[in-house]
Amino acid sequence: MEVEHSNEGKTKNKRARCELFESIVAYKSVKHVLEAWVKEGKDLTQAEVTLAIHNLRKRKSYAMGLQLWEWLRANTQFEFTEANYASQLDLVAKVHSLKKAEDFLKDIPESFRGEVVYRTLLANCVLKLHVKKAEELFNKMRELKFPTSVFACNQLLLLYSKHDRKKIADILLLMESENIKPTRGTYQFLINSKGLAGDIDGMDKIVETMKEEGIELDPEIQATLARYYLRAGLKDRAEEVMKEIEGKGLTQTPWVCRSLLPLYADIGDKNNVRRLSRFVDQTLRYDNCIAAIKAWGKLKEIEEAEAVFDRLVKRYKLVPMLPYFALMEIYTENKMLAKGKDLVKRVSNAGIKIGPSTWHALVKLYVKAGEVEKAEQILNKATKDNKMRPLFITYMVILEEYAKRGDVHNTEKVFLRTKQAGYVAQLMQYETLLVAYLNAKTPAYGMKERMNVDNVFPNRTLAVKLAQVDPFRKTPMSALLDD
Template sequence: MWALRRASFPLRNQGYTVRASCVKLIPTTYTEDEAGISEPPEVASYGGFMSLKKFYHSGHASPKFNLSIRELSSQADANSAKEDDGLLQDGFSELETETPAAGDGLENQNLLTSDTYLSDDVEGPQNEVELSDTEIDDSTEKKSRRGRAESEIFKEIINNSTSSISSVLDKWLEEGKELSRQEISLAMLNLRRRKMYGIALQFSEWLESNKQLDFVERDYASRLDLIAKFRGLQKAESYIQTIPESFRGEIIYRTLLANCISQNNLKKAEEIFNKMKDLEFPLTQFVCNQLLLLYKRNDKKKIADVLLVMESENIKPSPFTYKILIDTKGQFNDIAGMDQIVESMKAEGIEPDIGTKSVMVGHYISASLEEKAENLLKEMEGEDLKKNRWVCRLLLPLYADLGKVDEVGRIWKICESNPWIEECLAAIEAWGKLKKIDEAEAVFEMMSKKWKLSSRNFSVLLKVYANHKLVTKGKDLVKRMADSGCRIGPLTWDALVKLHVQAGEVEKADSILQKAIQQRQVKPIFPTYFSILEQYSKNGDVHNSEKIFYGMKQAGYTSRARQYQALIQAYVNAKVPAYGMRDRLRADNIVPNRVLASLLVKVDGFRKNPVSDLLD
């Protein structure tokens, strides 16, 4: 299992001391440049998985941190110097759930890259405890995955959206209709898929108050998950104290942990981990994978620590563990290291699944290794793509990333005579990447004749228009969308905002964002805020840049170097000093990278220059 460890450099040769008894890693040597930014040491491979040569550490000259089997502790300045800001909040190519096998992958593995988990209508992968663990039995989940089943009570709730959920449910019972656990589970799954967390939470509360369900631990975990998503982590943590102690088990805390990580709250996630340790819950694959996700985004040097803990606790890496590590290496453009992890994975008898191969293809493309990318794409196709139809929706955008118009056309031809809706969405995305707007529109029109389109379906084409600055087409599509009665959600807001930003109408984009915030059912996604922040920053509009920056914090998005860089750039462009900015960075646990450090110098109101020296 730990075959790669033999090929790695010993940690002690890299300035680390390892004590097996508590699994502490204490960095001992760092250098600091003139700007006060520590140089990243070369971090050795560890845990048998990888050669992590570029896991950075930022902080003071002699920072210390501990990660042990029994404890996690983060310093205030333990952020990575090289930001992992591709998240959509980012999307994550954050690999937040295991990729399903071919047989059941159509529901959970959405091809729309970063937008996967943020559909307006259908919930994709979430960084949370799998639903089968919290609220639905296996038979319900499998049935739903295969046929996208919808419960009758869910349809009643949707069809009576102007009525309160309690009145809809009361009427359901008055009519003598059954409300079985299976029906409840399926309704909850349907609500979650559409990210209707507020309604799902009301449903759960009604079930308990009307004694329609004997709550067990997974029901309390489901409620906790909904509270964390809809009302925030603080309310969720308070709710735990109201759960009967006999039901306050591991699944409750790992649900909260997963939500902390989903919301990228490093401090709270480590706090919950330590609470689980105090309660003597076992360290599991799930928890370790969640920590890997957390540190992949925030503090990559600690990935090696987690792997060391896994080794010492004899926790085998899962396919998802390898996927995280493969993506991490790819983000550093360490293709050789990425390939080495794949070989180690295969040596353990684990073959990369289609989702993992898709991640690898993306990194090969980014590294301009087109031949390797194409070879892997052919491997993904298999011998008969017609029998492997479900792979088409992954192949279409990847071939588009390679600029292969003929390959996109070839694969779409296989689907065109009897397309699945996910294939159509993939084709629209692919043609959009290739600047083939007419072809993208043709697929969309085919969809509109075949199915009643949702806001998610409209959003894919709207995104194409936004990316290509086709403002008039985009506005016409929005009108058509409104006429069809679609529910507007995060992806639509994002596309609308970007459409107006591209048109130079940042104030209009801002007003759309404010209306979206007021709806409160689902918060706008990270890029929606950030695209407006960037535009205000370019305009040197400090007031509105600060407003959007504050709004992102209010929405629960952790402040990172990327946001601060845009904010400080607004001060630079406005040619005004930014007093107290270093204190704000320190309060948010951010150590400036080189770009931030140079911007801070420019906006330092107390900085002396040659002229001020003469005057003094």
């Protein structure tokens, strides 16, 4: 349920006006709004609910979206479709965990347990890089005789581009054998795979194939190509592509600023960043403003980034959250603790509820500034006072910092708190935990048994670390002494 984009990059359907959504945002209580809605005799139509969910997702208000679906199932005769169940499953995975999403799948009426629901779960497995679960689910979909969709294949391509590039060829062969036509997304994954591997010639061949297939190179793909040219040291080729992106002029294609600004920042071209920023100021498009803030941040021009943010606030009379996160990231990267704290206060004073994403940004700021203990205190206080469940990645930021220091006690403590918060133990948590033991030069007793209990199975990298912290590992010296 994402906003669609045309080939030119324009948004087809902007956030439409939705009374239900606006009421939920205003009252900050899904239950209160829905009870009042029913009491007043208003219809909860499929169109109204779907649009409200769509807009809540755009705001990343996933918990509110999930509450809306749950209330409808418990209190009304709302006729759920497979797409509705898929949306709820996706929100369960985002708000809770993959395990909870798997449990929810079993709870969906069998007649609605179709390909759309399964592929939604597959996308979340890929998002969390859970290779084993993703492969099992893909095979399950084939066992259930669902048609092998290009969406499912693209998800595995995305997964393997990050985890095991050797398997990409297997998916491409499967697509060819089942006559599954590649989409723009397929080619995007292949371009990324070649670009990350530094295979520029291979990347160019994929572009030629796209052109032969009649698939237009939109600004997003062109920007991807330019990034990989820059990474390969081919600045001239990158600049050629950047000129092509701007080809029709900014007035005709204002959305290309979001692609061009980071590229000019990457090559340190302040003049072009300033030129594009001036154009951005004329329209204050949300996406372009975020790109301008990030570009100025990359160039270490903090005041320029702050100025873009302030102009947005002045125009829209609110503190916009995505630009807020962009500015907070700049403060984090530059270890500007005081400014970051002031920004959080500003958001709070504007009457905006401080949610998990805001706390994550603040925790990351403290960790980057070298104050991991303070970051943990803030997180614990926020959890206790606001009855808030922190994001999984927030715990990981603290976990990784303690592990880097070889602080086994605190790493274990945060590891336990992550599980107590309802997050299922994953490969990456155990890998980080083992880093703490390695850096502390301390053996880890019973680690394999703990992993077995949590159904976590080591990959090659983790197996090496496990062997290194095994208290009963034979070293050349111990072997001699045993003899």
